[in-house]
Amino acid sequence: MRGRRSLVGIAALLLATLAGAGPPAQAPSLDEIANTGINGIGELGFVQLRDGVYEGAPYVAGGAARPMVSLLRELSVHGDLDGAAGEERALLLSSTTGGSGERIYLAAFGRGADGQIRNIASVLVGDRVKLRALAIDSPLLVLDVVETAPGEAACCGTRLARRSYRLEDATLQLVGNETRGQLSLAAISGIEWTLVEHNAEALAEGIRAPTLRISEGQAAGFSGCNNFHARLQEPAAGEIRLEPTTMISTRMACEESRSALESGYLADLSAINRYTFLQGRLVLGWQRGESSGRLTFRR
Numbered sequence: 001m002r003g004r005r006s007l008v009g010i011a012a013l014l015l016a017t018l019a020g021a022g023p024p025a026q027a028p029s030l031d032e033i034a035n036t037g038i039n040g041i042g043e044l045g046f047v048q049l050r051d052g053v054y055e056g057a058p059y060v061a062g063g064a065a066r067p068m069v070s071l072l073r074e075l076s077v078h079g080d081l082d083g084a085a086g087e088e089r090a091l092l093l094s095s096t097t098g099g100s101g102e103r104i105y106l107a108a109f110g111r112g113a114d115g116q117i118r119n120i121a122s123v124l125v126g127d128r129v130k131l132r133a134l135a136i137d138s139p140l141l142v143l144d145v146v147e148t149a150p151g152e153a154a155c156c157g158t159r160l161a162r163r164s165y166r167l168e169d170a171t172l173q174l175v176g177n178e179t180r181g182q183l184s185l186a187a188i189s190g191i192e193w194t195l196v197e198h199n200a201e202a203l204a205e206g207i208r209a210p211t212l213r214i215s216e217g218q219a220a221g222f223s224g225c226n227n228f229h230a231r232l233q234e235p236a237a238g239e240i241r242l243e244p245t246t247m248i249s250t251r252m253a254c255e256e257s258r259s260a261l262e263s264g265y266l267a268d269l270s271a272i273n274r275y276t277f278l279q280g281r282l283v284l285g286w287q288r289g290e291s292s293g294r295l296t297f298r299r
Contacts (some may be wrong), residue, residue: 012090023164024085024087025086025087025110025111026086026087026111026286027078027079027086027087027088027089027109028109028110028111028117030071030073030076030089030091033049033071033081033091033109034051034071035047035049036048036049036117037119038069038119039119039122040105040107040121040122040123041093041095041105042095042124044056044067044069047069052070052071052073052157053070053254054069054070055068056068059098059263065097065098065099067095067096067097068095069091069093069095070094070096071091071093071130072092072093072094072104073091074090074279074280074298075091075092075118075131075133075134075280076090076091076092076133077089077090077091077135077136077283078090078136079136079138080138080139081108081141082110082120082139082167084217086110086111087110087214088108088109088120088167088180089110090106090107090108090109090134090136090141091107091134092106092107092125092134092279093105093107093122100155101127101128101130101154102127103124103125103126103127104124104125104127104131105122105123105124106122106125106143107121107122107172108121108122108172120167120170121172122238123165123171123172125143125145125163126145127154128148128154128155128157129145129148130145130147130276130277130278131144131145131277131280132144132145132146132187132277134280139166139167140166140171140176141165141167142161142162142163143163143164143165144160144161144162144180145161145163146159146161146276146277147159148159149182152261156238158237158238159179159182159183160179160181160182160183161177161178161179161180162176162178162180163176164176164178183237183238183275185214185217185234188282189215189216190213191213191299192213192299193211193212193213193221193282193297193299194210194211194297194298194299195210195265195295195296195297196281196296196298197294198264198265198268198295198296199268199294200292200293200294200296203261207224207258208224208258209224210222210223210224210262210265212269214232217231217233217234218232219231219269223249223262223265223269224254224258224259224260224261224262225250225252225254225258225261225262226249226250226251226254227228227250227263228248228249228266229247230242230243230244230246230247230248230270231243231246237271238274238276239274240272240273240274240275240284241266241272241273242270247270249266252297265289265295268288268293268295269286269295270287272284272285272286273285273286273287278296280298280299281296281297281298282298283297284297
């Protein structure tokens, strides 16, 4: 009888434990992180984000230069980073001081036992690195960047690198730093790029966006109404030219709004002269006389 009571008691305890455990904690959302505190941001140390931004006091009273930290929303991943129950989220932040520099930080966030958001760790990635991709290769965080090689100007690095980080003892440890060659069209080839901004303006909702695919020195895609292809040149790392005389396009008639989008897209695409990355997005800069702008694509 006593043994039966013991078994019943153990079963009740197990049920209570399981009931209290609940499902594993979900990774914090970007909106939640946009209003939380972050440690380890250089000389600033701790900063409190408000709507994804921290603005410090001006360095000089009445001056414009001030420290700023911004959440980079376009490059974020979530999953298990520490082997414990629940998921974490990793993302990147930009820290500027009013000059030309821009320090990039990688940060990991999770939830405490009370469900509150907490910044587990933050680490400096580098100054003015261009961000290509962020992924989880459990248990590692893998970050692909374009960085400055010896002898290059700080603004205009062309060296491809892959950084691997492990979340360990509440710190992000750099466990791998692999150089992967120089920036070239190969870094943007074989990917279906979709236009999201044309000269810093988002495309209208509901419209089929133009696309771009680069392969073996050729550019092809959907231009808003028709399909096109043309030859490309790469004079130097980070530079790109489309040969307008090689442009071939289908000739389907479309409504006025789509034709206008296509006309502007192809005109600016024909004038591209450089490419870079911004939060994992491809940015093609164009120039035509004194006019200039950019085409921004997502994967």
